[in-house]
Amino acid sequence: MKFSLCGARVWDGVAARTTTAACSIEIDCGLITSVDKSGSADDGRRVHLPEHAVALPGLIDAHVHLDLDPTLLEPDDQLAAARADRDLRMLARAASMVRAGITTVRDLGAGQWRELVLRDAIAKGEIPGPRVLCAGQPVTLPSGHCHFWGGVAANAAERADVIARQVERGVDWIKVMATGGVFTRGSAVDHAQFDEPELREMVRLAQAAGRSVAAHCHGAAGIRNAVRAGVRTIEHCSFAGKQGFGSAFDPEVVADVARSGAWVSPTVNAGWARRIEKDGRSTAFHDRMRGVLAALRGAGVPLIASTDAGIPGVRHADLPIALRAFAHYGDLTPLETLRSATSESARALGLAEVCGALRPGLAADLVVVEGDPLLDLAALERPLLVVAAGRIVLDRTAEPVV
Numbered sequence: 001m002k003f004s005l006c007g008a009r010v011w012d013g014v015a016a017r018t019t020t021a022a023c024s025i026e027i028d029c030g031l032i033t034s035v036d037k038s039g040s041a042d043d044g045r046r047v048h049l050p051e052h053a054v055a056l057p058g059l060i061d062a063h064v065h066l067d068l069d070p071t072l073l074e075p076d077d078q079l080a081a082a083r084a085d086r087d088l089r090m091l092a093r094a095a096s097m098v099r100a101g102i103t104t105v106r107d108l109g110a111g112q113w114r115e116l117v118l119r120d121a122i123a124k125g126e127i128p129g130p131r132v133l134c135a136g137q138p139v140t141l142p143s144g145h146c147h148f149w150g151g152v153a154a155n156a157a158e159r160a161d162v163i164a165r166q167v168e169r170g171v172d173w174i175k176v177m178a179t180g181g182v183f184t185r186g187s188a189v190d191h192a193q194f195d196e197p198e199l200r201e202m203v204r205l206a207q208a209a210g211r212s213v214a215a216h217c218h219g220a221a222g223i224r225n226a227v228r229a230g231v232r233t234i235e236h237c238s239f240a241g242k243q244g245f246g247s248a249f250d251p252e253v254v255a256d257v258a259r260s261g262a263w264v265s266p267t268v269n270a271g272w273a274r275r276i277e278k279d280g281r282s283t284a285f286h287d288r289m290r291g292v293l294a295a296l297r298g299a300g301v302p303l304i305a306s307t308d309a310g311i312p313g314v315r316h317a318d319l320p321i322a323l324r325a326f327a328h329y330g331d332l333t334p335l336e337t338l339r340s341a342t343s344e345s346a347r348a349l350g351l352a353e354v355c356g357a358l359r360p361g362l363a364a365d366l367v368v369v370e371g372d373p374l375l376d377l378a379a380l381e382r383p384l385l386v387v388a389a390g391r392i393v394l395d396r397t398a399e400p401v402v
C-alpha cells in the first residue's frame, strides 16, 4: 500500500530536536520512501495530521515475554493454562503492543517456540503486531532460573545441544541465564549459573550460528562473567544481592561492562514509578537503582529501553508509560530516553538498517503523537496514529477532539 502522512513535524530517532516545519512522509510497500519538508506532488492517499502532531520512529521494547500472562503470579499457573488460551492471549497482546506504538520487540524467552509462530504470522502481515525477534528457550541449569522452559543443560555438551535446538527452531537471538532470577522458586539472584569460560563457549557457538547473546544477569559475578565472555546485551544488570536490587553494587564490574561494549537493558517497568518514594521519602530500592544506572551511564555504557513485559504485573503495552520511569531512574533527558527506545535499541538489536529511525529505506514503523515527546514523554501515552511495517494499525485522526 502506498500512502503519505502529511502535516506533522518529525523526530527522526537521532536528531536533537524535531523538524521545525511540517513534513510529508511517503510510505510504499512497507518502507519509508521519503521524508520531505516541502511535501510531495504525488496525489496518492494522504493522511492529514494536525499541526501540533509529531511523527517519530515506532518504539522498541528490547525485553518482553509474549507467552507470559502478567496477571498470573506463579510459573506453575502460566504452564497450567491451556495452549489454545495462551495462543489467543498472545495474539491479543501483540495487537495491544503495536497499537500502543511499540513496533518492535525482542522476546527473551518461553518454552514452546509459540512466539516464533506469532513472529512469522506478523511478518507475513497475517495478524497485527510488532516485529518480533525471538530467543526461544534460554540456556539454564537443571533447577536453574526458568528451568521449566526446557533449556536446561548440566554440561558443555548439553549447552551446545540447547543452543543448536534453538537455532534449528529459527530463533534470532540466544538467551543465557547467567545468574539466578526472581521468578523461579529456589533460584538466587546473586548465584552465577555459569563461569566465564562456559559463557564464552556459548557466545562462540551462538556467533558461529550467526546469533548474538543476551544474558540475564542480576548478581555482580554473573554480570562480570557475561561481559567478559562477550555477550551483546546485559539484561537487568541490577547488581542484586541478599538485600535486593542494587545491594551488591561493584564499580569494577561497571568498568568491565563499559570496556566490553555491551548494551545494558535494565528492564525498568511502569511499576518502578510507584517505588520512587514512600511516605514522602525516597525508597532504598529507588536510591540504589538510581545509583546503579548513574554509574553505568557515567562509565559510558549505552542503555536500551526494556520492560520485561509478561512477568507478574508488567503489562505488554506499557512501554510508553515505563519510559517515564526509565528517564527518572536513568536520569535521562526525553531525547536520550527516546533514542534508547528507537535508534540506539535498533543498533543494539542488530536492526539499525531495518528500523529505529525515520529515514528513507527503513521500515515504515512510526508513531504519531499529539505534542512534542522531546519536551514531555507523556505525549507517547495516547498515540494518534501508528504505522507498523507500512500498515496503519491505529488511527484516531478522525476522532473528535475532546
Ligand SMILES: [Zn+2]
Binding pocket: 063, 064, 065, 108, 109, 308
Ligand atoms: Zn525476562
